[in-house]
Amino acid sequence: MRQNPQKAGRLRPVDLARRHGLSTQAVRNYEAAGILPAAGRTPHGYRTYTPRHAHALATFLALIPGHGHGTATSIMRAVNQDEREEAFRLVDESHAQLLEDRRTLHAVERALRDLGPVPGDGSGPGGMFVGPLAGKLGIRPATLRKWEHAGLVTPRRDPRTGYRVYDGTDVRDAALAHQLRRGGYRLEQIAPLIAQVRAAGGLEPLAAALRDWHARLAARGRAMLAGAAELDAYLRERDGPAPARDPHRTPGT
Template sequence: MGEPESGARREPLRTVDVARESGYSVQQVRDLERLGVIPPAARSSNGYRSYTPVHVRALRAYRGLASAAGPVVARRILAELRTQTLAEAASAVNAVHVRLAREREEALRAQEALRAIQAEANTAEFEQERDAMTITELAEALNVRPSTLRFWEQEGLVAPERVTSLRARRYGLPAIRAARIVAALRGSGYGVVAVREIMESLHRFDGLEEARRILGQRLDRIAVRTVELLRAGADLAAVAATSATTPGEPG
């Protein structure tokens, strides 16, 4: 099953053949076999590795999966395809599509949040009504826990503008804006270090524009990863159809 593009070729494939058809080097083919991305090659009587077209499809599938979800996830999925049912294999691949869609939605929401922040910065009513907030009020407005705001404070991302004698935090308008940007970026999947770099850029005149540019780049990368996953689809289907078991069959 899983007819390869070189399906007319019935003789066993050598390591160099697999490398040429998959786009990997000979050493990479051996390394990926060792890591379990492809099943162990059969050995001929003279000890040489003997591959099949399915190995080529698996390596091509791995390339797209690694680009879309990272090499660790890609290795796990390719290894599990050999023991899962077809339904389980399809579910695992679909989960990568869902993850990419979720990342895209989060990035789009972050972009929308930045646009709202920019609009509010030009609204006099917002300046008057939101001159300060307590940590509880700000946490509720951002739909995060107060402990999250304290963590951001420890990491130098957002700081209250004053703390009363009772150690009650008060956040002024600049801190509120900063917290909203941090929340948008964290919700979009950015790590603390990346968020800190963006927040430092906000001190420049083009701060919000820089944040929007970075989010735009993230959306572009998600689009590229999505295309790579789609490109790997035919190879993944061939590997799954060849390797996966059906319910009730041994793996």
């Protein structure tokens, strides 16, 4: 009588795939990428997985919401290669980025507390030229010109030189655009916000965006906690007794 592979502690690619709504090809791709440990093989060359592989897949999927697909892949690859220091470094970097994003949000909120025009302190009378403003924000002049094309800033032209001159309001709008870009907002999302700020002259137009930003950071932090719990459990499992070696697996397969 043929033995059920799941009762023997073996799982087929389709068994892992069905649990998470994936394709069997995705499972094979995850193994090839090092997200899963190398699979065993049947005498006929078919892949067989174990509960450890299932746990590795669940851990990877739990890491994605907080760390992103690329970082989650690198973390799992490091763990499966017993490079735990590298895995911990990657986790730490994600947490550091989340903290930086929180600081960016707080910086945006501080910047928005005073929406009045800021005095120009640049190279032209009554405003800043493109180079000094770009340097002040830590961006390229080409970025400011791109923002102008998108309607985020509306500098005037110096009548004598034809150079762009950014007045206090333009400097404020450029600073807000810069902070919102760092927060992950696209130009097409920022343009209407700045247009409303100009028209309304207050914080209210950005209130919904800031609430959404807070919510996204909170969700990411919570997802990191869930991913950490799953990763810790997977590490504990790997620290336990190793699963029995598949006698049918040939070296290098």
